[in-house]
Amino acid sequence: MNRPLRPQRPPRISFVSLGCPKALVDSERIVTRLRAEGYELARDHAGADLAIVNTCGFLDSAQAESLAAVGAAMAENGKVIVTGCMGAEPEKITAVHPGVLAVSGPQQYESVVDAVHCAVPRPHDPYADLIPPQGIKLTPRHYAYLKISDGCNNRCTFCIIPKLRGDLVSRPAADVLREAERLVAAGVKELLVISQDTSAYGVDLKYAESRWKGRPVRAKFIDLARELGEFGVWVRLHYVYPYPHVDAVIELMADGKVLPYLDVPFQHASPAVLERMRRPAAQARTLERIRKWREQCPSLTLRSTFIVGFPGETEADFAALLEWLSAAELDRVGCFRYEAVAGAAANAHGHAVPEPLKEERWNRLMAHQQAISFKRLARRIGRNERVIIDEVGPAGAKGRSKGDAPQIDGAVFVTSRRPLRVGEIATVKIERADAYDLHGAVVGY
Numbered sequence: 021m022n023r024p025l026r027p028q029r030p031p032r033i034s035f036v037s038l039g040c041p042k043a044l045v046d047s048e049r050i051v052t053r054l055r056a057e058g059y060e061l062a063r064d065h066a067g068a069d070l071a072i073v074n075t076c077g078f079l080d081s082a083q084a085e086s087l088a089a090v091g092a093a094m095a096e097n098g099k100v101i102v103t104g105c106m107g108a109e110p111e112k113i114t115a116v117h118p119g120v121l122a123v124s125g126p127q128q129y130e131s132v133v134d135a136v137h138c139a140v141p142r143p144h145d146p147y148a149d150l151i152p153p154q155g156i157k158l159t160p161r162h163y164a165y166l167k168i169s170d171g172c173n174n175r176c177t178f179c180i181i182p183k184l185r186g187d188l189v190s191r192p193a194a195d196v197l198r199e200a201e202r203l204v205a206a207g208v209k210e211l212l213v214i215s216q217d218t219s220a221y222g223v224d225l226k227y228a229e230s231r232w233k234g235r236p237v238r239a240k241f242i243d244l245a246r247e248l249g250e251f252g253v254w255v256r257l258h259y260v261y262p263y264p265h266v267d268a269v270i271e272l273m274a275d276g277k278v279l280p281y282l283d284v285p286f287q288h289a290s291p292a293v294l295e296r297m298r299r300p301a302a303q304a305r306t307l308e309r310i311r312k313w314r315e316q317c318p319s320l321t322l323r324s325t326f327i328v329g330f331p332g333e334t335e336a337d338f339a340a341l342l343e344w345l346s347a348a349e350l351d352r353v354g355c356f357r358y359e360a361v362a363g364a365a366a367n368a369h370g371h372a373v374p375e376p377l378k379e380e381r382w383n384r385l386m387a388h389q390q391a392i393s394f395k396r397l398a399r400r401i402g403r404n405e406r407v408i409i410d411e412v413g414p415a416g417a418k419g420r421s422k423g424d425a426p427q428i429d430g431a432v433f434v435t436s437r438r439p440l441r442v443g444e445i446a447t448v449k450i451e452r453a454d455a456y457d458l459h460g461a462v463v464g465y
């Protein structure tokens with residue numbers, strides 16, 4: 021009797037994804053392609069036939085973390101392919117880990133997949149080719165990052181991203197909308213729009229139209245935001261610069277089309293420092309703009325990041341930053357100590373701020389902002405807010421309000437009469453606030 025042949029075990033690949041959400045999207049594309057070809061993902065390097073490390077090269081500390089991750093993969097597996105931002109300077113990797121199989125830069129999906137084919141041949145299994153149309157996601161099922169462009173036309177002097185990823189390249193609007201539609205159909209409840217500079221979306225395409233549902237849609241920030249708002253899910257905008265046309269998107273927020281949340285990386289407030297940083301839209305009168313945005317959309321949550329200890333930052337510059345923070349009353353603030361990344365133009369400025377002083381300023385800024393964040397959160401006590409549930413446990417659940425992005429902002433800890441499900445959106449009465457998080461009870465499902 022002929023016994024059916026047992027299919028061979030598909031090759032397994034372990035994957036480490038470091039860095040920002042943009043790198044995560046690159047990882048998702050690579051993983052999607054490999055799964056489409058029948059490869060499987062392994063939980064750890066030791067049980068895999070091959071390991072891939074998607075590196076981050078943004079800061080020296082990120083590069084050190086990337087090299088350590090490659091080292092761990094080499095030690096536990098031995099067959100390692102390296103890709104991502106740090107791959108733009110392959111010699112930095114091969115000098116430390118000469119045994120890696122291949123190194124490729126950011127967005128070089130084809131090179132990664134080719135290197136995988138060489139190291140572990142592609143399996144032939146027609147069933148494995150059946151993958152979900154939304155691709156493979158590395159985020160939980162209920163939210164997904166939507167990358168609308170890559171690269172950047174700005175030349176901020178502390179940043180080497182344009183060197184690593186090149187100038188701005190936007191995706192046609194219809195392409196983005198098709199991906200969003202697939203994600204929503206697959207159960208995604210929150211789309212997180214990302215890029216290096218979201219408000220510059222489409223500049224490289226001269227805002228060209230593409231056809232979506234039988235009508236033309238311009239590759240323009242406001243048009244795309246409006247269309248995304250039609251999907252009926254939460255739409256969160258990250259990395260928006262305060263160019264004048266951003267004001268129009270606040271209307272969409274006030275109308276409930278996109279989340280009343282703006283992530284604007286201001287980086288500093290002292291005009292002298294901003295000029296040396298060569299920040300886009302630095303001249304705009306930001307405090308005035310913020311006041312108008314809040315007038316137009318009172319529920320707006322503003323998030324930003326700052327750098328302290330930029331070369332030449334004086335005590336007066338730093339004091340101006342603290343004063344600006346007091347006036348702006350941002351809801352969420354992240355702060356980095358300046359790192360002299362190799363290749364960043366700012367290093368040529370000299371006048372480096374000593375490390376202990378950077379540390380001291382970082383602590384002062386964090387303490388200063390903590391009081392502001394607490395005050396902003398405390399205003400929400402007594403309100404009913406919609407909360408998306410990220411985790412459930414025996415004692416309650418952890419979720420996020422419309423003002424909290426995953427990973428970077430605070431959380432809402434909720435109690436509920438009935439068990440909640442991950443991805444569910446419930447109405448929560450806010451009962452208590454601390455410096456970063458809110459606490460409340462579900463009053464509606």
Ligand code: SF4
Pocket residue numbers: 172173174175176179180181182216217
């Ligand atoms: S806007 Fe500035 S900081 Fe952001 S990626 Fe572009 S050059 Fe870097």
